[in-house]
Amino acid sequence: YPIDITLNAYKTIMKNSQIWSAMWVTIFTTMMGTLIGLILTIAAAYALSRDYLPGKGILSGLILFTMYFSGGIIPTFLVVKGLGMYDSLTSLFIPQAVNVFNFIVMRTFFQSSVPMELIEAASIDGSGEYSTLLRIVVPISKPGIATVGLLTALAYWNEWFIPKLYVGSDPKHIPLQYLLMETQEKIDFLVKNSSMIGAEAASIAKSLPQDSLRMALVVLIVVPIAFAYPFFQRYIIAGLTIGSVKG
Numbered sequence: 001y002p003i004d005i006t007l008n009a010y011k012t013i014m015k016n017s018q019i020w021s022a023m024w025v026t027i028f029t030t031m032m033g034t035l036i037g038l039i040l041t042i043a044a045a046y047a048l049s050r051d052y053l054p055g056k057g058i059l060s061g062l063i064l065f066t067m068y069f070s071g072g073i074i075p076t077f078l079v080v081k082g083l084g085m086y087d088s089l090t091s092l093f094i095p096q097a098v099n100v101f102n103f104i105v106m107r108t109f110f111q112s113s114v115p116m117e118l119i120e121a122a123s124i125d126g127s128g129e130y131s132t133l134l135r136i137v138v139p140i141s142k143p144g145i146a147t148v149g150l151l152t153a154l155a156y157w158n159e160w161f162i163p164k165l166y167v168g169s170d171p172k173h174i175p176l177q178y179l180l181m182e183t184q185e186k187i188d189f190l191v192k193n194s195s196m197i198g199a200e201a202a203s204i205a206k207s208l209p210q211d212s213l214r215m216a217l218v219v220l221i222v223v224p225i226a227f228a229y230p231f232f233q234r235y236i237i238a239g240l241t242i243g244s245v246k247g
Contacts, residue, residue: 009216018171018179025089026176027224030156033093037152038145040098045106046133049114067100073165080166087168092175093156095166102148109144110137150232157225180217 013019047053048060070076076095085091114137122132138145160177167173 006212009212012213013180013183013216013220016179016183018174019176021172022174022176022179025092025173026157029089029092029175030153033097033156034149034153036093037097037099037102038149041102041106041148041152042133042138042145044098045103046110046137049107049110050119051116063100063103077165086166087170087173089173091166092159092163092173096155096159096162099152099155102151105151106144106148109141113144114141146232150229153228154225158221177221180221184214184217 044063048056048063050056053059071079080086080091080095085094118136119132122136127135158177159175160181163173163175163178167178
């Protein structure tokens with residue numbers, strides 16, 4: 001059982017003046033990245049799920065190729081910088097907007113759960129491809145879209161390496177995970193090198209709640225995204241039960 005209940009770790013975190021700015025950056029990049037990622041993924045997956053698309057095999061192969069072979073960190077960094085996205089919020093969600101794994105999940109969902117006869121019937125009634133996608137395919141594909149959306153949101157929410165690469169010195173563009181990681185690294189540095197920073201600084205470093213601070217950082221990261229899960233739960237359950245035998 002806990003001996004003493006204290007909120008000192010949370011107070012220590014909240015004293016950081018950048019914490020709320022970083023929280024807003026994380027929420028903004030997660031929302032924008034998820035929205036853009038869903039739009040691009042749904043559009044590509046729907047097009048490549050149709051058998052009548054010319055060059056379907058070649059396009060699918062090119063997309064899958066990027067899953068196994070990529071340009072690497074340096075070429076990607078040069079592309080981001082060349083496009084003028086370095087040290088901006090767009091660099092946090094545009095470069096990784098499309099995930100090949102999510103594309104495969106969405107394409108498979110369209111192929112297995114959206115009958116071709118339904119699309120042909122809509123085409124006979126005069127519906128175009130965009131109208132069919134928005135009015136027919138998307139409404140009946142909510143379970144798959146919700147699953148891909150949750151995976152995308154989790155990826156953006158937990159991302160810290162991309163900001164480390166593309167965010168410069170502007171503190172307004174630092175997301176929560178990167179800020180918390182830097183805060184933890186600074187605390188570890190102070191504790192490990194307390195003999196080199198003077199008696200007063202060493203005393204402050206030793207008084208920091210190290211273990212409880214780590215747990216507080218985990219709570220601060222996990223709780224917001226945990227509250228979002230119930231909104232996706234019913235769609236995820238529906239997606240898992242699609243195709244099951246019903247008596």
